[in-house]
Amino acid sequence: MRSSEKISRASRPHRILSTVHLAHLRLRxxxxxxxxxxxxxxxxxxxxxxxxxxxxxxxxxxxxxxTLRSFRGVGSxxxxxxxxxxxxxxxxxxxxxxxxxxxxxxxxxxxxTLDARPVKKLGDYLGTLRTVVFCTEDLQLVKGTGRTRRRFxxxxxxxxxxxxxxxxxxxxxAVRSRNALLKQFSPDPRLLDSFSDExxxxxxxxxxxxxxxxxxxxxLARLAYRRISNDAEELxxxxxPSVKTDFTVELAQVRERERRFRATLIGPHRDDLQLLLNxxxxxxxxxxxxxxxxxxxxxxxxxxxxxxxxxxxxxxxIDDVMGELDVKRRSGLLPLLERARETSxxxxxxxxxxNWPRELSRDLQxxxxxxxxxxxIG
Numbered sequence: 183m184r185s186s187e188k189i190s191r192a193s194r195p196h197r198i199l200s201t202v203h204l205a206h207l208r209l210r211x212x213x214x215x216x217x218x219x220x221x222x223x224x225x226x227x228x229x230x231x232x233x234x235x236x237x238x239x240x241x242x243x244x245x246x247x248x249t250l251r252s253f254r255g256v257g258s259x260x261x262x263x264x265x266x267x268x269x270x271x272x273x274x275x276x277x278x279x280x281x282x283x284x285x286x287x288x289x290x291x292x293x294x295t296l297d298a299r300p301v302k303k304l305g306d307y308l309g310t311l312r313t314v315v316f317c318t319e320d321l322q323l324v325k326g327t328g329r330t331r332r333r334f335x336x337x338x339x340x341x342x343x344x345x346x347x348x349x350x351x352x353x354x355x356a357v358r359s360r361n362a363l364l365k366q367f368s369p370d371p372r373l374l375d376s377f378s379d380e381x382x383x384x385x386x387x388x389x390x391x392x393x394x395x396x397x398x399x400x401x402l403a404r405l406a407y408r409r410i411s412n413d414a415e416e417l418x419x420x421x422x423p424s425v426k427t428d429f430t431v432e433l434a435q436v437r438e439r440e441r442r443f444r445a446t447l448i449g450p451h452r453d454d455l456q457l458l459l460n461x462x463x464x465x466x467x468x469x470x471x472x473x474x475x476x477x478x479x480x481x482x483x484x485x486x487x488x489x490x491x492x493x494x495x496x497x498x499x500i501d502d503v504m505g506e507l508d509v510k511r512r513s514g515l516l517p518l519l520e521r522a523r524e525t526s527x528x529x530x531x532x533x534x535x536x537n538w539p540r541e542l543s544r545d546l547q548x549x550x551x552x553x554x555x556x557x558x559i560g
């Protein structure tokens with residue numbers, strides 16, 4: 183057995199403490215849904231329908247409840263049904279306890295409540311529902327900018343490390359404040375030093391968290407990639423911080439450049455992940471198939487890591503990914519889905535009839551999605 187396989191198995195819980203699932207979903211004026219109320223038990227839910235009928239919108243609403251973001255990378259205004267002033271997304275989440283989520287967004291009003299109480303700190307809310315989404319946008323993890331990969335790391339740390347989100351928010355506030363000062367014609371040097379000290383203190387903590395995460399995540403991603411690609415290439419993930427050794431010293435060294443560019447040029451907000459296949463950059467040298475496989479492997483690693491940390495699997499949201507993978511690569515994804523079945527987890531998968539995954543033909547609940555309506559079928 184390879185060492186990465188040993189690490190991967192060791193990271194899994196010996197037993198599932200409790201499963202968490204979305205028991206009810208309620209939508210009002212969200213995307214193409216005027217009104218939706220649906221109950222979902224644990225297990226596999228396959229959303230079937232033609233394109234542009236609203237399958238992905240359901241996954242987007244579930245992900246929105248979990249992360250307060252759209253995985254499509256759009257703002258809230260674009261999720262309002264045409265001609266309406268705002269949207270409502272709500273649901274009931276059942277795990278060790280039961281929680282009620284309600285969120286309303288309009289240009290003038292934004293409300294988020296958990297169990298009928300306004301959410302004041304996002305850190306207290308995140309984790310109520312944990313999801314991992316597999317979608318075409320995942321390709322940006324490989325092909326996109328470092329910001330996409332930083333967001334991937336930060337979401338995983340926010341889902342597993344209490345206090346990380348608040349730390350990240352304080353750091354980004356320090357970056358913005360420091361940038362505003364650098365934009366002045368003659369910045370106050372003492373004030374700049376004060377912001378720099380805050381930046382270094384918070385930034386070093388973020389770097390430590392990210393540096394400690396990579397050796398835990400990397401073996402899971404390597405094993406997932408081997409499963410999907412049938413050992414075609416060797417994947418290596420490396421943390422690439424913009425700070426090489428000493429944040430304070432390096433910040434002082436770029437002071438003159440910062441004054442010219444009027445921005446903070448180094449720090450965790452400039453970090454990246456190196457994704458290497460056989461020691462070559464996957465973004466530069468990988469084929470489209472390799473990039474797609476790598477993106478799926480990263481998400482599988484995310485799901486495995488969350489399960490190992492929390493003792494329960496996240497809700498899996500799979501948006502037509504099966505249709506994009508050939509038979510060989512599709513079979514590599516099946517162990518993750520089988521594990522979800524074994525642990526009574528919950529999976530939502532969108533498909534058209536043409537790319538229906540026959541490998542998952544048992545124990546499924548099928549739903550027809552048509553023109554912004556959802557109906558359970560045989």
